[in-house]
Amino acid sequence: MKIALLGYGRMGKTIEEIAEQRGHEVVLKVSDDIDNHELDGSKIDVAIDFSIPKAAFKNITTCFKHNIPVVSGTTGWLDNYEKARKICKEEDSAFIYASNFSLGVNVFFELNKKLAGMMQGLEDYKVDIEEIHHTQKLDAPSGTAITLAQQIIEENSKLKGWQLDDADEDEIPIYAKREENVPGTHTVTYDSPIDSIEIKHTAKSRQGFALGAVVAAEYLKGKQGIFTMKDVLSELFNN
Numbered sequence: 001m002k003i004a005l006l007g008y009g010r011m012g013k014t015i016e017e018i019a020e021q022r023g024h025e026v027v028l029k030v031s032d033d034i035d036n037h038e039l040d041g042s043k044i045d046v047a048i049d050f051s052i053p054k055a056a057f058k059n060i061t062t063c064f065k066h067n068i069p070v071v072s073g074t075t076g077w078l079d080n081y082e083k084a085r086k087i088c089k090e091e092d093s094a095f096i097y098a099s100n101f102s103l104g105v106n107v108f109f110e111l112n113k114k115l116a117g118m119m120q121g122l123e124d125y126k127v128d129i130e131e132i133h134h135t136q137k138l139d140a141p142s143g144t145a146i147t148l149a150q151q152i153i154e155e156n157s158k159l160k161g162w163q164l165d166d167a168d169e170d171e172i173p174i175y176a177k178r179e180e181n182v183p184g185t186h187t188v189t190y191d192s193p194i195d196s197i198e199i200k201h202t203a204k205s206r207q208g209f210a211l212g213a214v215v216a217a218e219y220l221k222g223k224q225g226i227f228t229m230k231d232v233l234s235e236l237f238n239n
């Protein structure tokens with residue numbers, strides 16, 4: 001597969017390593033305005049975007065307009081997600097966005113949904129989310145933490161939203177911490193006066209994120225439409 005990397009930072013470099021190990025070729029690396037680069041859809045099978053929040057939407061939609069499918073992992077741009085989906089459909093392109101591509105976190109997402117369903121009637125428990133990432137992270141809270149909060153809200157009609165730090169009774173507080181060299185740790189806690197229940201995912205490196213993104217690109221090649229990581233892992237979760 002011929003891959004264009006949109007963003008050649010921590011994630012871009014890790015993705016390049018894994019892609020080449022899996023026999024793919026990185027034919028373009030973009031670290032600045034995508035308009036500075038020639039995009040030839042006949043020479044790029046999939047673009048993988050791990051750039052910055054303010055560039056992701058333009059990167060993604062420019063690829064759609066050049067008939068290049070996109071796997072995007074960039075977080076902090078989701079206010080434009082629906083617009084990106086619309087342009088993908090208009091251009092008959094293909095798109096996967098995931099806040100977290102790692103297999104372990106996608107298992108964690110399923111666990112989070114299941115636990116949220118079990119806890120929704122147990123009103124003595126208050127839920128919160130903590131995420132810890134490296135000190136260079138531009139956005140807060142993490143896209144993964146937002147996904148976890150959205151999943152819990154979907155399972156509990158008493159919860160209306162989430163807030164960074166202090167939250168109202170009907171909101172989930174998300175605590176975002178920044179520590180040197182932490183790839184990504186997420187904890188969901190249900191706390192009551194009697195006991196506390198928590199589930200936690202700890203990434204040990206960026207390998208899991210990068211492998212998931214490359215596997216998603218392999219899945220997307222040659223397809224049309226909008227897919228999720230759950231589609232990519234469907235065989236795994238249906239077992």
Ligand SMILES: NC(=O)c1ccc[n+]([C@@H]2O[C@H](COP(=O)([O-])OP(=O)(O)OC[C@H]3O[C@@H](n4cnc5c(N)ncnc54)[C@H](O)[C@@H]3O)[C@@H](O)[C@H]2O)c1
Nearest residue numbers: 007008009010011031032051055073074075099100101209
């Ligand atoms: N979905 C996931 O599984 C996952 C995992 C890790 C990181 N992320 C997200 O990926 C993004 C990148 O993370 P990172 O640690 O690689 O960050 P990073 O800062 O190391 O890399 C981002 C790169 O984008 C480059 N860039 C700046 N403007 C650009 C533009 N217009 N087009 C293309 N590239 C441009 C920067 O020069 C930088 O090298 C963040 O949003 C992060 O939250 C997602």
Ligand SMILES: O=C(O)C1=N[C@H](C(=O)O)CCC1
Nearest residue numbers: 075099100137142143144184
């Ligand atoms: O390193 C980052 O930045 C990460 N960002 C994603 C998020 O915002 O959830 C995934 C975890 C690592």
